[in-house]
Every structure is written in C-alpha cells, then in structure tokens.
Amino acid sequence: MNGEFDTELNIIEEAAHAGIRLVQKDYYVLVFGSEEGEKLLSAAKKCAETETEQIWYPVDPTHVALLQYCTEENPMEPLLVGEQTAEKLKQLGAEEVYVGIGSCYTEKREIVFSYQQALYCSDKGKIEKQNVVEYSRELWKRNMPWYPLEMEEKLQVATKNGNSEQVKEIFIKIREENLGKIHLSANGGKVVISGITSTLIRMCNNMAESMETEQLLEKVQTEQSFPKALEVLETQFLRLCEENYHSRSRKSEIYYQKLEEYLEKNYGNPSLGVPMVAEEFWTIRKLFFYLFQGDDGEIF
Numbered sequence: 001m002n003g004e005f006d007t008e009l010n011i012i013e014e015a016a017h018a019g020i021r022l023v024q025k026d027y028y029v030l031v032f033g034s035e036e037g038e039k040l041l042s043a044a045k046k047c048a049e050t051e052t053e054q055i056w057y058p059v060d061p062t063h064v065a066l067l068q069y070c071t072e073e074n075p076m077e078p079l080l081v082g083e084q085t086a087e088k089l090k091q092l093g094a095e096e097v098y099v100g101i102g103s104c105y106t107e108k109r110e111i112v113f114s115y116q117q118a119l120y121c122s123d124k125g126k127i128e129k130q131n132v133v134e135y136s137r138e139l140w141k142r143n144m145p146w147y148p149l150e151m152e153e154k155l156q157v158a159t160k161n162g163n164s165e166q167v168k169e170i171f172i173k174i175r176e177e178n179l180g181k182i183h184l185s186a187n188g189g190k191v192v193i194s195g196i197t198s199t200l201i202r203m204c205n206n207m208a209e210s211m212e213t214e215q216l217l218e219k220v221q222t223e224q225s226f227p228k229a230l231e232v233l234e235t236q237f238l239r240l241c242e243e244n245y246h247s248r249s250r251k252s253e254i255y256y257q258k259l260e261e262y263l264e265k266n267y268g269n270p271s272l273g274v275p276m277v278a279e280e281f282w283t284i285r286k287l288f289f290y291l292f293q294g295d296d297g298e299i300f
Helices: 010-015 037-050 078-089 107-129 135-139 150-159 164-177 188-206 210-222 224-267 270-292
Strands: 025-031 055-060 063-070 098-101 132-134
Touching: 010 078, 010 098, 025 037, 025 078, 037 055, 037 063, 037 078, 063 107, 078 098, 078 132, 098 107, 098 135, 107 132, 107 135, 132 135, 132 270, 135 224, 150 164, 150 188, 150 224, 164 224, 164 270, 210 224
Parallel strands: 098 132
Antiparallel strands: 025 063, 025 098, 055 063
C-alpha cells in the first residue's frame, strides 16, 4: 500500500505498480481522515488486501487516500462509495472517519486536482462535523473567492482609521481562506486569484492617488505567485494605514488647538466658565433622576 498523487507521472506509475492500467474512465480520489491515524492506516491496509483494483496510499499520519474509477460497469455514485468505504474502515477498526471526495476526471493529469479537492473536503468535514463531504456537490460554491462584503468594509474602516493591527488580521484571514483553494482546480484557482486581487486593487484605488495605483498594478503583475501578490497588497494597505494614522493625529492636534482657542475666547475666565458648565450639567442630571425614578428608587 503506497502511492503519490502529486503529479500525473506519479499517478501512472503507482497505478502500474498496483497492476492497474489507467484507461479512458472517470477517475476520482477519496481521502479518509481520522485523529486515530494508526487505526485508520491499519484498516486501510486490510481493505487494500481484499480489493485488488484499488490504489490506496497514506497521505500523512492522519489521512489515507483511495483512487477510484466510475464506468458503466461500475456506476456507483462517489458519495455512496465514500459512505460504504468509510463504514468498512470502521468495521476494520478505524474510528471517527471523515471522508472527502474529489470530482471525477477523465484526463489523468487532472486527477491531481481531485486529490487536492478530496483532501480539502476531508479537513472541512472534520471542522464542520460532516462525515462525508463531496466537492462537486457542496464545496464548488465555496471555491469562489472568500472575501465577504463585511470584510471589505472592515478593511476599509481599519485602513482609514490607521488601525494596522486589524489590517494584518484581515490579511491573515484572507490567506487562511483562499490560499488552500487555488490548487483545487485550474479554472477555480484563476477565479480566486483574480477575484481577490482585483477587489483589493480597487479598494486601494479608492483610497490612494491614481499614480500610486498604477505603480501597485505593475508590482502585482510582476509577482509570480498569489502569496507574493498578497504581500505587495498588504504592504500597500499598511502604508495607507500609517499615512491615515499620522493624518488623524495631526487633525486631532488641530482640533484641540482650535477648541482651546475657542474656550479662551468665549470663556476668558476659566474659574467662571467651568463651574457654570458643571452647574448646568448637575441640574439636568437631577431633573433626569426626578422624572425617571420609580417608587422603589430604581431608574427605569
């Protein structure tokens, strides 16, 4: 029981090693995850001994994967295969198994995506307490860029308020939710990358000078990877954040300076002005208590 599904060549070699010739069939990958990794691996080995036309291999200490195919002679739904195989693993000693099922592909080079999808779904199933998660049924919509409107508003407010820590937290969340998705499918990865970068660049354009936006576009376009592009964008937001922070501090100083000048002009005698304001405040407070105090003495 072995195998690697990182490349098309690895898939073909492992299939040949198992005595299986990959022909024109629809292939997909299932990933089974469990916190009891040793029990899961032991159960998968027993399962592999009884099923001759299956390719099983350990992914890591808590996951094992299975390459499955679907033809007219073997028309079982992937979801049903996942449920039945998980039940069989439990009967063979595995505990608390979470199943992730990737999409079906005819082209061997695309089976890699099915593996990535299945691994992603298995982890999502564990987090969301779902025993079986099939990518094509439940997670295709989630493969869209994770960037909800409320997060955009938070990032805009944080940048304008000069809150650099919150800006960093938002970018951490963007990475957590999106970096794992760009490997799930060729087209889906492009959608995620273009969706996130275009949104962030548009926001920068709304808050910065047009010349700065052009320079930012050039920097993003020269980057070879999405993570690097995110670094460039985060740096730009933090720079805007710092500028806004200093600008707000300066505005604050001007405000208090004008307030002080106003008080000096209208209340030239501090010993007279302040007590007058305090006396008015206490009068209003006493009236409030008088009007809204119940029989028991509590304010309602």
